[in-house]
Structures are given as C-alpha cells and as structure tokens.
Amino acid sequence: EAAVTQSPRNKVTVTGGNVTLSCRQTNSHNYMYWYRQDTGHGLRLIHYSYGAGNLQIGDVPDGYKATRTTQEDFFLLLELASPSQTSLYFCASSDAYRGGQLYFGEGSKLTVL
Amino acid sequence: GDSVTQTEGLVTLTKGLPVMLNCTYQTTYSPFLFWYVQHLNEAPKLLLKSSTDNKRTEHQGFYATLHKSSSSFHLQKSSVQLSDSALYFCALKTGFASALTFGSGTKVIPCLP
Numbered sequence: 096e097a098a099v100t101q102s103p104r105n106k107v108t109v110t111g112g113n114v115t116l117s118c119r120q121t122n123s124h125n126y127m128y129w130y131r132q133d134t135g136h137g138l139r140l141i142h143y144s145y146g147a148g149n150l151q152i153g154d155v156p157d158g159y160k161a162t163r164t165t166q167e168d169f170f171l172l173l174e175l176a177s178p179s180q181t182s183l184y185f186c187a188s189s190d191a192y193r194g195g196q197l198y199f200g201e202g203s204k205l206t207v208l
Numbered sequence: 209g210d211s212v213t214q215t216e217g218l219v220t221l222t223k224g225l226p227v228m229l230n231c232t233y234q235t236t237y238s239p240f241l242f243w244y245v246q247h248l249n250e251a252p253k254l255l256l257k258s259s260t261d262n263k264r265t266e267h268q269g270f271y272a273t274l275h276k277s278s279s280s281f282h283l284q285k286s287s288v289q290l291s292d293s294a295l296y297f298c299a300l301k302t303g304f305a306s307a308l309t310f311g312s313g314t315k316v317i318p319c320l321p
Contacts, residue, residue: 135312185251
C-alpha cells in the first residue's frame, strides 16, 4: 500500500507565526503536491513538485513557500501565518503518467489565531 | 485555465434510492477525469477514473461515463447505502506534467426510510 505521512497532524499558531508542514512518501513517486481543503472550495493546489529541487506554483500560492529536498520529502512553509491560512492541508504523491492517481496523507489541521 | 464544477453541495436521500452527482469541466486539452471519495476524518481516495469518451467505468457499485461532447462525468449509483455517506470530489487532469484540478465537492448523506 502506498504511504504518505504528514506531520504535525494538528498545529495551532498565532498570527505572524512560522509554520512548517512536513510530508514524506515511500511510494517512489516523482510527483508530490500540497493542497488545502476548505468547505465550499474543495481541494485547492498550493504547490507541487516533480522531483528533488523542483517546485511548481499551484493555484493558491500566496503566503506559502515549498521545498522538495529529496524524492521522499516535501515541505510547506508559512513564514508569516495569517488567520486566512487556517485550513486542513493535504500532501499527496503520484506516478509520472497522466492517469496516475493521487495518494493522500492523513492531513494536517492548522489553526492560526 | 482548467475548471471543474459540481453543482450540488449537499445531497440528502433515502437509503436504497439511486443517486447522481453532477460534474462538468472546462479545458482546451484532452481530459482525464477522476472521482475521489472522502469519508469523515479520512484522506480522499480514488473511486474511479476515465479518459475514454462514452465508455462507462465502474467501481464499488459506482459508475460514470465521460461525455466529451457535453464535458461531463457524472457519478451514479443505483442504490445508495448508509456507508456511502461521504464527500465526493470530481477532478480533472490534462497535461502529462499537470496537477489535478478539483471541484468543490458534494456531500452525500443517506438516511433511513
């Protein structure tokens, strides 16, 4: 079974705080993604990557940085967190072909006070 | 850019009745369509997918047919069960290196007669 692990699972910070969400996949997949999930908006793509050192901008990138350090590890950074970034964040990985399904992590719930 | 529209935010229906969740998309490229299901407090998981025009695809009692003429990929089930209570996302992928674009999701709540 494909595996994607996220940490922390829950995080509370204050406005202006610094947050790093971590994701590790053991699927040997090339592609990794960060999505945020909000009621009424579905899953919105923040950033994604197709390999170590690569970064692609998604649909809602403002206020987020990301870094792919290895094929397995993908990080999402919020350097000045705002309440609008309170959300459920999902990391996912996929194969490098058009029909490749996404394998999601369990999600990281972030609350910015 | 690409977009996916799910018109129903919430569908409540009696157990045993048929259900159809609408999904339409917009793209200028060749589409690959997916349905993901997310049960409460879980990560989204692939339900079914298709890129073949006018061919029905089925999985776990659910089925969908991609109709490129109407840009639609509606999800159906002939008899909904209580265990089908979940959030359902339609998603679109176009290019080889592109990420999935998700719809806003439809929450399905079956109830006892």
